[in-house]
Amino acid sequence: MWQETIRIDGPYNFDSVLERHAPDPLKVLDLAKRTIRVPVVIHDSSHAVQVTAAGTIHEPSFIVSGNSDADKEAIIHRIAEIFQWNVSLANVHDHFEKTDLKEIFDSFVGTPLVLDFDLFGSLLKCIIHQQINMKFAYTLTERFVKTFGYEIDGVWFFPQPETTARLTVEELRPLQISGRKAEYMIGIAKEIVENGLDLDASKNQSDEEVFERLMKIRGVGRWSVENFLLFGLGRPNLFPLADIGIQNAIKKLYQLEKKPTYEEMEQYKQGWEPYLSYASLYLWRSIE
Template sequence: MWKETVSVSPPYHFDRVLERLSLDPLNAVSLEKREVRLPLRNKEKKPCIVTVQAAGTADAPEFIVSGTEDRDGLMEEVKRIFRWKENLQPVLDHFSATSLSKLFEEHAGTPLVLDFHLYHCMMKCIIHQQLNLSFAYTLTERFVHTFGEQKDGVWFYPLPETIAKLDYGDLRELQFSMRKSEYVIDTSRMITGGSLNLDELDLLSDEDIMDKLVKIRGIGPWTVQNVLLFGLGRPNLFPIADIGIQNAIKRHFGLKDKPTKEEMLEMSKEWHPYLSYASLYLWRSIE
């Protein structure tokens, strides 16, 4: 058993992080204990649980991180997922002089937290495509409960090797459409076969990743943008086709109708180079 106390640069509002994580029924979150138990994997892909508990405040953020094995590798993963090496103050300073200033005051200190694994992120994005959020979570939960694994009450997404061996009918039984079954399994087969290397994506530019991934059947620009945002933590992404962002902009600016693509591009010019944070805070405003 290992335990470490970590301090990060303020502001960092972990309670808001937990609120957002708790929207996904697969996440092991306790709002009362101010903690989340992370389903991570070590270098041998063995499931390992790491607990992250808040011990400070948004203005003096401190965390107790604990686990039972592979401290060094897993600790780096925790820091990556929660963006503890980044400082949110420059982001808040930038938005204080923009049309989203009130939104950033209200949600100050909310970091761009990543999904727990890039494959997990990609599968979730493919499953969530063109579904309402409630059924998207239900379908993802079925996928993980059926083909993933549980350890001490924490659910782990299945490995690509597991999904690559499935028949499309295995997912159809969970109410996946035929096309979605093909997208999930075929992408997993590309990963296990070596034609799609997830580890190399972090070395590529946003544009190169977009060019590479949209060639894969079932992966469109919306999915790639969400992978860039929540899989890789890229800071300047704005998914203008996302209905949630459209609704948030309509509400925030008191518009009669949803904004057009042209209107969104125009109003977002002043939000560069932190479009990902604009996206996150707009989503938070309607969640």
């Protein structure tokens, strides 16, 4: 058993992170104890890692703990990457103080862009979540992971690409995953196993390179890639124009009679660069 205390610059609202994750049945967390348990895979080794908030919004600190000393430094690096502890939210906040989003950023100060725990799982979730409400999306994802994934110390891990590539559409249909989505999910896994798609390598690729590679895969459209860039890779300047939540948030913010057009959204977002991902995140928060 090991534990490490990490201190970062504020603001950083970890309680907001926990609140956003709480509706997801796959997340193991305790709001009162300010803890969340995270599945981390380093090479071929799987670890259930606990993260506990020990500080405040403006003086944040965290206790990271695990059961095995193996891969400790790599685990801490991955946890810091997931929770985006290297991003200065003070700089982001200062930028938006001069924009139309000032009031929203003041209301949700220190809300970070937290990554999905698993890159392959992040891309599969983009497929599962298409065109269904969030509650049902959580349900389908939980069914998939608990049927074909694996569990360590009460923490669930997405099935590996090799496992998913061997599945059939008929095995996924009883979970209420549509035949077409099942084909897409299996296809993505086969792209990794058989055709050399390296999701880890995408961390070092430009947004354009990631778009070019992923859009070649059947079932992966622009919305899916944008969500993968946002929540898989933590890219700071993504603004999904087709996202209904963002459209509704802008409609509310500017008191529009109907949802904004893409052209109107292009106009609104001009002052929000180079932090469009945070504009997206805080706009979502404003209507949650």
